[in-house]
Amino acid sequence: MKKLNTFLSFLVAFTLLFGSFHTTAFAQENKEESVTVIGSKETLVDLNAVADAEGSSAFDALVKAVGEANIEFTESQYGKMITSIQGVKAEGTFFWAFYVNGVGAQVGADSYILQDGDQLSFVYQDWTVATNNKAFLTVNGKEATPLKEATDVGFINNPTALDLLTVVLGHDKLETSVSEYGIMINGISGIAAEGTYYWAFYVNGEMASVGADSYKLKAGDQITFKYESWESATEKETTEDTVETPATPFDKNALGASVETAVAYVLANQVGEWEAIALKQAGKTVPASYLENVKTLVNEKQGKFARITDTERYALGILAAGENPTAFEGYNLIEAIYNGNVTKQGLNGVVYGLLALDSANFEVPANATWTREKLVNHLLENQNEDGGWSWDGSAKSDIDTTAMVLTALAGYQDQAEVKVHIDIAVEFLSAQYLAGKIDNSSTAAQVVIALSALGVDANGELFAKDRSSLIGFLLSFQNADGGFDWQGGDESDVFSTAQGFQAIVAYQLFVKGAGSLYSLPLSAADATPVVEEKDAPAAQGDGKPLPNTATDMYNYLTFGIILLLAGIALYVNERRRRTS
Known part of the structure; x- marks a missing residue:
């Protein structure tokens, strides 16, 4: 059957992280805010964690990382322009480039406010030499109205497409939530994913097979986010696909x-x-x-x-x-x-x-x-x-x-x-x-x-x-x-x-007739005494009754009896362990 449900394709793209599900997923969670400073040929400061930096500016974080005496800057109409870090001066064709989570920042360091887990990088670069990779970002809203035209953005290391979107548009322009499918984009620039509409993610003109927070940018990538309706896409493809492949009968x-x-x-x-x-x-x-x-x-x-x-x-x-x-x-x-x-x-x-x-x-x-x-x-x-x-x-x-x-x-x-x-x-x-x-x-x-x-x-x-x-x-x-x-x-x-x-x-x-997939009882040796929330018999299968809250007195009495039985079980179990 070739009836592509675009909305579910989008969800599955996120689940391909199986971040949501696999042990190896989300290895980068709980990051601390940190600063890296890279000179022309060497790392001057390597991923220096900055305590309590969230909410302060990137410039403030840099000061915390290297010390105020090791930074020189000038004031301009664009804010503070960094002219030297640890004695390495921005002169000639060289300047201090500023990256957020590997993506070229769109504002100055003193204008960017740190978010939880941000990784800041200050890199000494020659603007006449293309030393960094570039990706192109386009964001289309309703009826393909561009919210962001194709913008080329430099990047270093291995940022994701979501990093690119977040840094270019700004955190305040995105609404996201975390599910077992990964990070879901709920809204961009006030346009919410609701009803049949969602934010589709494309790489080089093709719908991505992974989520935006899983896709690692490559040089020259054309990254596009489109506001689409899975319903209209399904109707269109259903019309085009007149022949369906029948499913195999079950044996x-x-x-x-x-x-x-x-x-x-x-x-x-x-x-x-x-x-x-x-x-x-x-x-x-x-x-x-x-x-x-x-x-x-x-x-x-x-x-x-x-x-x-x-x-x-x-x-x-x-x-x-x-x-x-x-x-x-x-x-x-x-x-x-x-x-x-x-x-x-x-x-x-x-x-x-x-x-x-x-x-x-x-x-x-x-x-x-x-x-x-x-x-x-x-x-x-x-x-x-x-x-x-x-x-x-x-x-x-x-x-x-x-x-x-x-x-x-x-x-x-x-x-x-x-x-x-x-x-x-x-x-x-x-x-x-x-x-x-x-x-x-x-x-x-x-x-x-x-x-x-x-x-x-x-x-x-x-x-x-x-x-x-x-x-x-x-x-x-x-x-x-x-x-x-x-x-x-x-x-x-x-x-x-x-x-x-x-x-x-x-x-x-x-x-x-062997029970539920998620029925995983402990072995006798590992079993923990159980306190049921109501003394009712189990139903067919793995039935677990809800507490009866209509009469508190009987609930308390029942709960007390169960506690007593649990205590006895705990005592017997402990004695057994000590004598084993």
């Missing part, structure tokens, strides 16, 4: 072979959190190197990550690798979740926070910032009238986010109120599939994972079209090497494979 007997070939592809490539989970649930061994990488990263970050979704995915990956995230290298990642800012990344942080807490039925204190009840209620309150959810909080739902939310809510479907919300959302997803809106492997995979967690057959009537079911459609994207491609072809990619692999393993668990 349940081939499911085992599909999983095995996917395992081979995954093990031959990078194993991140999502691959580790699927390997675990497929009965395979997670490579020891994965856990070692996570240990190194957790220790480097001292158990604290800027993105709550990083904490959540590492917790899940650690469980899949057989260890306990409540006591991992001396850090409690689960506590960091239920007392963390889970809404900072929109619904993604809430979804994966709930999945992480429920994965091994972790204890959540009654006074936690985010109890299970609060997380579930937050999701229910944000459901749109069309039955789905949106990643950016808009009224128009997207399929991927809806599927992820349903995966998290699956454990609570025994609750009448939750079940009503779930049923409406499943109808929404069914309508999207029947209308041809699920047009790539990644989106199909998220829906299969959600349906399998809910106990709904992705091979059933709700998701059957043109004699092909949703699971059959997903398998049509699996290639001979075991990997998956995104929207047709024979070239597998790691991102699409990670999601496709998860989905077929989730469906295999559904067929076997």
Whole structure:
């Protein structure tokens, strides 16, 4: 099927970071503001961190880095002009060039205000010699109205396209948010991505296959950001593409072979959190190197990550690798979740926070910032009238986010109120599939994972079209090497494979009646005593009841009894450890 949904292409471009998902992602997070000074042939100051520099000017940061006595400047109508740093004078054809995050600054050093994590560079250059690379930036708003004409900008090192956009336009012109898909551009120069409109990212005339915060600039690149509607693009391409490629019918007997070939592809490539989970649930061994990488990263970050979704995915990956995230290298990642800012990344942080807490039925204190009840209620309150959810909080739902939310809510479907919300959302997803809106492997995979967690057959009537079911459609994207491609072809990619692999393993668990993909109980040796939030029996599958808040007295009594039982369990467990 070649019906390109540009909006989802944009989202997948960001997910190709799998920054959002892989251990190696976002290695540069939590940067300190720093200053580098490079003379004609040598580095005079090398990445000198500047304490408490955020909010001050770049010139002030330079003074902090090298000392006021080592800087000379003159005042001009453009502000302070740097004439000397550490005795190296700007004379003849040489001058002191100023870069922000590797991109040539558009204002003087005394006019630029530092932002969190900025890397400033002052480079001694000859303006008659093209010693630096150049990229060209164009930003087109509504109806292709140029907000920024093609502007050539010098750069050094390895800045990203997002760095280029931010430095050229200015931080105040951009609205962004961080999700597990990476940094999402929500608005440029006051023009917001809303409804069917979004900010598309192009490199040399072609839509980029990675996000703007992942693409590293190359000399001569033509970088373009366009305000487009995915709906109009889809309608146009649907008209042009009169012949669709039918999906391969699903063969349940081939499911085992599909999983095995996917395992081979995954093990031959990078194993991140999502691959580790699927390997675990497929009965395979997670490579020891994965856990070692996570240990190194957790220790480097001292158990604290800027993105709550990083904490959540590492917790899940650690469980899949057989260890306990409540006591991992001396850090409690689960506590960091239920007392963390889970809404900072929109619904993604809430979804994966709930999945992480429920994965091994972790204890959540009654006074936690985010109890299970609060997380579930937050999701229910944000459901749109069309039955789905949106990643950016808009009224128009997207399929991927809806599927992820349903995966998290699956454990609570025994609750009448939750079940009503779930049923409406499943109808929404069914309508999207029947209308041809699920047009790539990644989106199909998220829906299969959600349906399998809910106990709904992705091979059933709700998701059957043109004699092909949703699971059959997903398998049509699996290639001979075991990997998956995104929207047709024979070239597998790691991102699409990670999601496709998860989905077929989730469906295999559904067929076997073996539980949810994210059910990762601790071994007896690592188990932590659990305090349930209500003494109700578990529902079919992995049902987790919400607290009954109608009668406080019974809640307190129940909670006290559970605490007593938990205390006894803790005592027995401790005695067992001491005698073992």
